[in-house]
Amino acid sequence: MVTASSGGERGNVYAADCPTRLLLDRIADKWTVLLLTTLSDGPMRFNALKRRIEGVSQKMLSQTLRQIERDGLVTRRVEPSVPVSVTYxxxxxxxxxxxxxxxxxxxxETRMSEVAVAQSAYDARSGGG
Structure with missing residues (x-):
């Protein structure tokens, strides 16, 4: 089992009851990856994130930001203004x-063409996709 401190015992992602699986699920999520890489360029407000990450809904953006804030991956700062401004x-x-x-x-990004070729070959062998 994993302890709360960074010097704690190492988790075992292969164990069914290990909380590391939940973290792995979070960091494998495309919205988490896109949000974190976007925020690595600098702090951003909610609407700027929504504009930058094409295809993310407001609901999914809010949900993912809450989850990664809870995980300690981002911080949220509310600026008392009218309307309220939130920066991540x-x-x-x-x-x-x-x-x-x-x-x-x-x-x-560099292997997608190879994956597309493999997908086409598989689809041709199996009669579709």
């Missing part, structure tokens, strides 16, 4: 995750 900033913990994600993103 990536934390050092979130920056560490982004550093781990960047090679995966690079791989996906």
């Amino acid at each position: 900033t990536i934390t050092p913990l979130g920056q560490g995750l982004v550093q781990a994600l960047r090679p995966m993103i690079d791989w996906a």
Whole structure:
């Protein structure tokens, strides 16, 4: 089992009851990845994030931001103005995750054509997709 401190016992993602699975699920989510990599460029307000990340709904953006704030990956600062302004900033913990994600993103961006060829070949063999 994982303890709360950073020096705690290591989790076992293969164990059914390990909370690491929940964290793995979160960091494998496309919206989490896109939000964290966007925020790694600097703090942003909610509407700027919505404009920058094409296809994300307001509901999904709000939900994902709450989840990654709870996980300690971003902070939320409410500015008392009319209307209220909310700014999100990536934390050092979130920056560490982004550093781990960047090679995966690079791989996906540079290998998509190979994956598309493999998908087409599979679809041709199996009679469709």
